[in-house]
Amino acid sequence: MATKAVLFDLDNTLYDYDTPHKKSLKEVHKILTNYISISFSRFIKLFNLAKCEIHRELAGSASSHNRVLYFQRLIEKTHNTVEPSLILKLYKTYWDTLLKNINLRKGALGVLKQLKKKGIKIAIVSDLTTHIQLRKLEQLKISKYVDILVTSEEAGSEKPHAIMFLLALNKLNVSPHEAIMVGDNAIADVEGANFVGLYTVLLAKGKLAKRFKEDYRKSDSVIKNISETLDVLKKRNHFSA
Ligand SMILES: [Mg+2]
Numbered sequence: 001m002a003t004k005a006v007l008f009d010l011d012n013t014l015y016d017y018d019t020p021h022k023k024s025l026k027e028v029h030k031i032l033t034n035y036i037s038i039s040f041s042r043f044i045k046l047f048n049l050a051k052c053e054i055h056r057e058l059a060g061s062a063s064s065h066n067r068v069l070y071f072q073r074l075i076e077k078t079h080n081t082v083e084p085s086l087i088l089k090l091y092k093t094y095w096d097t098l099l100k101n102i103n104l105r106k107g108a109l110g111v112l113k114q115l116k117k118k119g120i121k122i123a124i125v126s127d128l129t130t131h132i133q134l135r136k137l138e139q140l141k142i143s144k145y146v147d148i149l150v151t152s153e154e155a156g157s158e159k160p161h162a163i164m165f166l167l168a169l170n171k172l173n174v175s176p177h178e179a180i181m182v183g184d185n186a187i188a189d190v191e192g193a194n195f196v197g198l199y200t201v202l203l204a205k206g207k208l209a210k211r212f213k214e215d216y217r218k219s220d221s222v223i224k225n226i227s228e229t230l231d232v233l234k235k236r237n238h239f240s241a
Pocket of ligand 1: 013
């Protein structure tokens, strides 16, 4: 069966999110110390608490990842009030730092170029707000390779909800058996895509790539580097790279 489209997760699949995220939190802490005395460990504790609360309250929605809500909740805890200019400054610092420090994973650009050359469509299917994901595509300079973007903000639900994958297939006008999904999260990416009948590829990097015993959480292929996506396609399509 010829593959007509590849759906990619973005964060921690096409680029490494964890390192720039840590850098961003360090910068945010620096800004915060201009206003209050707070240790980095205390700041991280409060940030994680704020994030947990927002996740619990907004589970399954794109807003559950909105950093402005995390920083608002954090400042309400540290200042016992809302400080709009400070919250907005922390939010801006976080994303400006993260975007400045993101880089495509080794081999990712080669994969995108090769797919484009073969006429295979490329989708990004990602759990976050569209504004931020568009900024990432711009910063990573990959928008010319990407045919469509689906975010959970746009779909109304997050992966592993089927709507994320179905919306991407619908926009591309391809059937599930004509597409594959590549992602680093065994639940969001693999379970979700398995459910709609996509061929699934797990990028086994980091904590989210945990393997599960349940069949519906098992991917059809496991890869260690994003460049191996081409090997998977070669096996599936018998095309030569
Ligand atoms: Mg991911």
